[in-house]
Amino acid sequence: MLRNYIKVAFRNLRRNKLYASLNIIGLSIGLGSFFIIYLFLQNELAYDQFHEKKDRIYRVVAIAESDFGVEKQASMSHAFSQKFIEGIPGIEAFSKVDRNSAVFNFHEVTENGTPTETLIVDRDFLNFFTIHFMYGNTKSVFKSPNSMLISESMALKQYGTTDVLGKTVGYYKDSYIITGLFHDLPKSSSIKADVIVLNEKMNARHEVGAWGVRMNNLQAYMLLNENTEVADVENKLTELYLEKNKYGKGSELSLQSISDVHYSLDVKDEVKEKTDRQYVSIFAFVAIFILASSIFNYISLSVSQSIERAKEIGVRKVAGASSRELRKQFIIESLLHVLISFVLSMILVELLIPQLEALVERDLGISVLAQPILLLQGIMFALFIALLCSFYPTYLSTKLKVVQVFKNGKGVFSSQRLIGAIGIFQIVVFVVLICVSVTANRQMRFMRNENLGFDKDQLLVLEHMPYQNRVEPKNELLKIPGVKSISSGGQLPNDVVPTMSFKEFDFDFSFFEIDEDYVQTMGMTLLGGRTFLPEDADSARLVLINTTAAHKIGYDEITAVGKMLGSGSSAYKIIGVVSDFHFASKKELIAPVVFRPITIGFSGQFIVKLDGANWASTTKEVLEYYNIIPDVYRPSYFFFEDRIDAQYRQENVMITMLNTFTVIAALVAFIGLFGIAGYSVKRRLKEMGIRKVLGAGFMSIQKTLNVSSVWKLLIAVAIAVPVVVYWMDNWLSSFAYRIEMPVFLIFGAIAVASIVIFITVSIHSIKAYLINPVEILKDE
Template sequence: MLRNYIKVAFRNLRRNKLYASLNILGLSIGLGSFFIIYLFLQNELAYDQFHEKKDRIYRLVQTFESDFGVEKEANMSYAFSPEFVESIPGIEAFSRVIQKPVPFSFNEDSEGESGIGALIVDPEFLDFFTIDYIYGTNETVLEAPNSVLISESTAVRFYGTSDALGQVINYNKANYVVDGVFRDLPSSSSIKGDVIMLNEIIHARYGQGSWSWNVGAQCYLLLDENAIISDLKEKLTQHYTSNNEWAKGKKLTLQPISDVHYSLDVKDEVNEKTDRQYVSIFAFVAIFILASSIFNYISLSVSQSIERAKEIGVRKVAGASSRELRKQFIIESLLHVLISFVLSMILVELLIPQLEVLVERNLGISVLAQPMLLLQGIMFASLIALVCSFYPTYLSTKLKVVQVFKNGKGIFSSQRLIGAIGIFQIMVFVVLICVSVTANRQMRFMRNENLGFDKDHQLVLENMPWRTREVHKNELLKLPGVLSVSSGSQLPNDVGSSVSIEGQDYDFSFFEIDDDYFQTLGVRLLEGRDFLPEDVDSANLVMINATAAHKLGYDENTAVGKTLSPSSSWRIIGVVSDFHFASKKELIKPVIFKQVIEGSPSNQFLVKLDGANWAVSTKRVLDYYNDIPNLREPSYFFFEDRIESQYKQENVMITMLNTFTVIAALVAFIGLFGIAGYSVKRRLKEMGIRKVLGAGFLSIQKTLNVSSVWKLLIAVAIAVPVVVYWMDNWLSSFAYRIEMPVFLIFGAIAVASIVIFITVSIHSIKAYLINPVEILKDE
């Protein structure tokens, strides 16, 4: 009997090639997209979940109020140490974690490898972070003062084997012995490194450290099982403020390790972060795509059921039971979904590598290499098959044989369901178009509009010899196509220094620049003058931005000639316009500019090129740059690319959103095509009678399109509030944002209208061309 069901299923596939292809195509695209988003989100949500004690691991975060809102920072002073917190009850273990590249030498012949990521930690680090050892255990490693752990990939890379115990590596003229090898930390770890070494050895010269010295240390705590978080935060803050004169107005809070990956508002050394909003957005997109695919299948199956009414009637007359009919529909559904699942797995395997390139990290996902994941996919696809077959099966069991042979339809009255599916498809179509276009316009605004400086055709040369800075600067200016050259320690997107001003509750960002800095970047001078090479008292001269002038209680016109504070010797000689030296997700902050002094190790050059011949000019500059004797690690980039990197995460998410919006639109189009086909088939007899009575082409098109217009209006009424709420909520996370474009909603509606008109017209034109005799011959 099963063999017969399968035969009939394949026969129906061959008989209805168009609808079968649409069913399989829609399901395969929907399942493939759903699986890709699911696997991506699974990877995102798995961050730091592999630690056995993850529920008790917290990170210290320092918060304070400023004119720019609540500031959060996880890079703590070096004075935070195990000894500092040992008197506070509720803390079982404490470790500072410093992540940075270290130039190790792994054998006598090799020079320092600058790309090796190191984790510099305190001994208790091993007590609460889960490390998977190949050689060694928590009890045997890092016992000796000069011992280190290395990852398996590092051991294989430099020693050809994972058994690297006893090997000696060198850093800063000191030798360290490998006494443990661990498996590479998972890609879903916020803490990454290939070498683990002790903090007390690397920074021994600093003792317990100074509150003013910050090495970018993140402080992690393992709490007792009975610890009360609120009490612990209060005790930590009290202990912190009573021992640190710089901590006035600051508070300490505890962040679960599971939240570190999503803490975009916290300044730290964690490179891989994701906005939780994007997790929610992609979860909704995945559900939309899957739901659209399922509804497509149901609508297409019901549409086909009209043509199969007589087949079902004959089966019932021949003695087929409702149970047998259910089996037939379920097997057909399983066959469609099985083919779709196979195609979707091929799609996933092809697109996952592209996704890894896009997000620039190894997701460690391969469905075919993970049997359990593949089994879960098969089980999920089988569930989808049952869901897809439920409604057509229900209709077939309720079909009345007498009505089948009387009018050929039975009781396939499913207008309300099909209408609801059509409204859902149109709503998804409109929502995703609006979301995608709004997100793209916001990103374009952030990258290009009103940055306050000129980012185009700016070439940055790193590691320039600072002792001969002026010589190289003059030589570069002689090259054709070089408009201006500036040397300094900071670019607008790379500000790490700050200074405190007496009487101010907020630190000012600090730039060291030369006298050509503003000219090269095209920053406007609002009042006063720029730095001059002949300034004899340059150590006491500063320039500020407009925000800093307002913060100090001046305006642009009155700030010049004033000092930064009554006791400060720094005198303001000029005020420049505000520019975005950080992401537009953050407000512009006050900045102090100071002239780079002679002998300062500022080794970064900013070269402004002629835009007309920038390629030729770039080659001239790089030829000169690469010929500089004893140049350490040549490195250069275009400033525009670095600005783009500020929005790397947003760019990745927007690219993914665009891709899946196109996919969702395609799935919705397939669904609308099927629904339009069903609607036209249901009214074929009516159209035949109208045509016999003399109705013209336009009259028939109008009749068939009225219901589609109503569906469009209902879908728009639902979609518009969703779009406005959803996108306004997302845009509110940016300090500088676009307004919700009203024209966008009308544009999305226009696009949806055109798509609906095309899909309905394809079927209605086909119906109009059918001879009425063919439609009415059974009457």
Template sequence: MPHTPPHFADRLLEFFCAPHLLEEVQGDLYERYVRDVRQLGVAKAKRNYIFNVLSFFRPFAIKRQPTEYPQPLFLHPAMLRNYFKIALRNLWRNKSFSAINILGLALGLTCSLLIFLWVRDELRIDHYHANGPHLYRLMERQFSDGKRTASPGTPWPISLEIPKKFPEIVHAAGFSWPGSLTFDANNKISKENGNWAGADWFKMFSVPLLAGSPETALKSPTSLAISRKLAVNYFGSPEAAVGKSIRIENKDDYQVMAVFEDLLENSSDKYDFLLPWDDFERRNNGWANDWSNQGPRAFVQLRPDTDVAAFEAKLKPFLHNYNKGIDLKNLASFDIELFLQPFEEIYLNSEMTNGEISGGRIEYVRLFSVVAVFLLLIACINFMNLSTARSAKRAKEVGIRKVVGAERSRLIGQFIGEAMMLTLIAVVVALVLIAILLPGFNQLTDKKIALPFTEPSFGLTLLGIVAVTGILAGSYPALFLSSLQPVKILKGSLKFQPGATFFRQSLVVVQFVISMLLILGTVVVYRQVNYIQTKNLGFDRGNLIYIPLEGELPPKFTTLKQELTQLPGIAAISRMSEQPGGIYNGTSDANWTGKDPTVKINFVNVSAGYDLAKSLKVKLLQGRDFSPNFTTDSVGYIINEQAAKRIGYKNPIDQPLTFWGKKGKIIGLVQDFHFSSMHDPIQPLIIRFGEKDDYGYLLVRTQPGQTKQALASLETICKQLNPKFPFNYTFADQEFQKLYRSEQVVGTLSTYFAILAIFIACLGLFGLASFTAEQRTKEIGVRKVLGASVTSVVGLLAGNFLKLVVIAIVIASPIAWYVMNLWLQGFAYKIPIAWWMFALAGLLAVGIALLTVSFQSIKAALMNPVKSLRSE
């Protein structure tokens, strides 16, 4: 017969009917169709065929299904295959919708996975040591002058003395700050970075030895342990390096007693060599034997059965018997105590506030973990809004399937399955994007992160993300579509309840609240980082160069200075024992007339040579700089304003001051300047005379615009006077930038995440605008027929969305103020949070939202009303 029944009705039968019953059902319905064609005509016959399919199949589905299908229908292989086909057809039919949906999810997943990889790497730092749970860092807490302070710096002898007093300690080792020394072996000269460490170091920490033994690696004062990299560089192999000699600083020969494997990337301490602890004191560190000085770190390994809390209580008063400045009768006014910090927590918890460990990088880990969840949440909300916006297109499908007996649980399962398939595609796209972005991300964060496909935990994490995201993103569309009433759908009277509209609008508000938080956070972080980078430090770091004084330069310093002062382009020359901006050495061994013997004040100290004020461009408030015209300057001291306040002299110049047992006088008072991080307030500073020290840094101030020529002359003269050492230098402003590397990374990442968050949120807004325009098509048509202008229609549609953005701004502003105020508390010097920051972020969000909504609003307003009203 030339006329055939409607094809889609046959497909409906194939979809729902059991295979062995399909032929019987189709035959019966076809006979009715042939009869109706003859009696009623083709059009009515087709209409009756559709009705017969639905009316015939409904009781069949209800009555026959439980007996014909022993397992749930939606788990039947044929059903699952059909679900998959339907999902693919919907994806292909709605290409632009699918692309936007997948793009939103992929971007959210990309950011979330990148943050997940970064957080995972941060949490693994220093967690590879076998003895890790039993390793602790000794910390020193001081109560003095009404203040509580804490520091990882401890007296140098403590790591040697403390194991003798406490049987709970298995091993103890001191560990110095990093040092850069010149190595000379096999006609190769190079700068290497390393530390001084106690003899038990390799017994405590899991640093594999390729040659040598832990017992002898650092036992002798002239022993040396080097990394595989250095062994290969100087001797060809680790085995060939053992027993060989390396000359250090062109002064002393050390014998390689051990070669250790290159340190893992998840190690917080980076060193290529270790020298014995006994050698630390010998290298011009005579001050180290004084128990009143703090500097190096000390680590202990406790027995596994140790009660840590009880041991810490015994440890607290340990320094009372060693620090000569402590009066045991006056501990109420001054006290000092030891406490422990677990080694595995040091990297993420390194900041101290009021004598307690208060956080550190762990705050960034928590912050970005929350950001990752937020970004993924925004992407899931997008999926909900975009899926709901297209729901009217699939409403008839849901209605027909409900009429023929589909249960709600099966519809929910199908739509969540489709959401999971979309999520799986988005995950694949996200992994491709991550592979592309990882090199730049690693460069930005100073990491070497790779996608860990070989680790089962990563695969399980991806599956978990697919499941959670799929369920979260597909739950609302599934519940919404499955709840639709088939009678209203098939009659064409589908209406959305106010509650559903409110829920969707609430999701948009949540999106923009999160976006506003990120935008405001980015503005505050950027302003703070810019503030600390441009703030007047009290000294001029521009055109200032640091050159390490090593080898022959210290004994030839006078000659070096004379030659350099004659060079063009050089404005001033001085020297310091530490680089300005990195001075942390502290001591309480200072005395003056009228000092309260029960009060101990910690002073930061540094040595310096002539012309310091001129070289640093620090302001002298009173007195003078160190000068060769005054022989008494060898016991002269320059102090800053904070030190003058703590000492209490009204006119400090020529007043007596004893430091480390050297009686002298204060010759100068300089204005406070920042000699350490701006996270910390300026401390009392004592500058002692050090023109003849045989260590430290040469400070060279160049004339503006002549730095390049001055560097060439500096290199020539330094190589002439010090041929055995490579010429090394750093710029003061570059060293200063390193202090705030973490803040710079946070600022950059915050900017990227804020841009992506607002972009993803706008995709959701685009979806809601599409949905609204689709639902109000006939209303817009009637308004235009009655004379409404395009502008009024656009304003009608866009105004509702802008209200949502304004509500989001109102909600996000106080939250952002609170969070960023907490972050700024970590800086002693910080910007105020001004009202214009909120205004700027708000205008930015409103402007972007308006552009997004206007596209759909104008498109709907320009639609021909005849088309929208034709069905009426």
């Protein structure tokens, strides 16, 4: 009997090639897209979940409030130590974690060493972070200060074997002994490294640190005892912090669960792989939309085809087929369609995962075919979808009355409520996703193209320049044709900017140390006064400020020049005002800025402004000279524009993914609308035949068939518009500088949806109009 069911299923597949193809293509695209998004989100949600004590591991975050919002920093001072937290109850273990790129000599013959991702930690680190050892254990690997732990992949890379215990590794004038070999840390870890060493050795000179000096790479983690109240520990930490740190006024310390580190975009730290929680929610909704659209498409197309098969079902019932046998037939056909779709979707997933990894610029470690459990889960899910898809057509077949079938060829298939709801849902998805995608793209275009307050183009940054004798290299570079200007030092706008405070003001100033050519080279606008000059006598007491700072201290761009900032030994004379510029992401408001003359030896970089007309040849000449400058430590360079673009890399990645899946969802919705339109036209074929016999023309029939579609569109728009306005306005509010919600966009999306609906309905209605009424009415 099963063989007969399968044979009939394949026969129906061949007989209805168009609808079967639409069913399979729509379902395979939907399943493939759903699986890709699911695997991506599974990877995102797995970050830092492998730690056995993850529910008790917290990171210390300093929070400072000002008129410009809340600033959160995970960077800590070395003064934040085991000794500092000793008196706080509830802390089971503590470790500073300094993520750095240390240069090790793994072989004595190596002259230059190998830059290696390194974690510099305290001894308690292994007591709460989960590290799986191949050789060694948590109690013995840190038996001496010069112990080193090395990853499996680094051992194989450097030595070609994992038998590395006891080997000596050089670090400048020091040496370390490999005492432990650990399996590579999971890709879904916020803390990544190939080498782990102790603070007490590598950072020995910093261990008695000053509170006012923050180390950007340094984070503090702690393990709380079970049943310890986090708020109690936070209060005690803040109390001690304010007592010990005279620079901590207005700040408080908070504990952030390690599970939240991957999503903490508002915290300044050295964690490179982060994701906005909003995008996780957005993609979850998109995945559900696509899957639901695919399932509804299948149901609507199946019901549409059931009209054609009403007489077949009637004959089967007359011949003695039971409702159970009819259910089996429909389920077998559904299983066949879904299994074909599943195979195609797996091929789609395997082809697109490498593209996704290239887009997000990290190895997700995902391969369905290489993970049997994941593949089995996919098959089980596909079987569930098959049963779900076959439920409604099966239900209708069992309710079919034989007398009605042979009387009018329909039975109960004329029920329109579910099909109408599916059509409305498809239009809602179509309109919402178009609006979301276009709004997100407009916001990102605005953020990239709006005036930054400086010129980011054609800026070549030369790193690791010698601190002394910089005049000669600068003069030689200026002789190269196409070099317009050079700043021989100063932070770049996207660097982590330190802050300074004055007792007269209840807010902090971000400060930059720059040379006399910085403003010109960066293309900033000097609104009043002048910049620094080499001949300034007391340059250490001169400052420039930005427009926001001038307004905050009670002046404008002109009247601020010549005034004093601060008092007593902390007084500075304002000699110029620079226009505001975005030195952080446009998600953040512009803060007050103070520019001070650069300290000798402070900056190790040259900022070279190139002529845009011949930048390629100029760059080549600049780099040829740069590579022969004596005392350049590890030549390295980059174009500043690339760094600016990197600020919005995550948003760009997510927008690209959103655009892709929006197109897919629109395609799936189009397939569904096509099937629904076909169903609606087929159930009215006899009506159209009668109208045509009575003299109805082409436009009259088109109007009649399109009325219901217009009503569906109006209902869908009434649902979609509030969703779009609420959802996108909520997302845009996370940006300090944002576009207004484009009202015309909603009308544009409605217009596009109207055109799509008109095209899908017209395809079927024109086909119906061209059918000879005799063919439609001959059974009557």
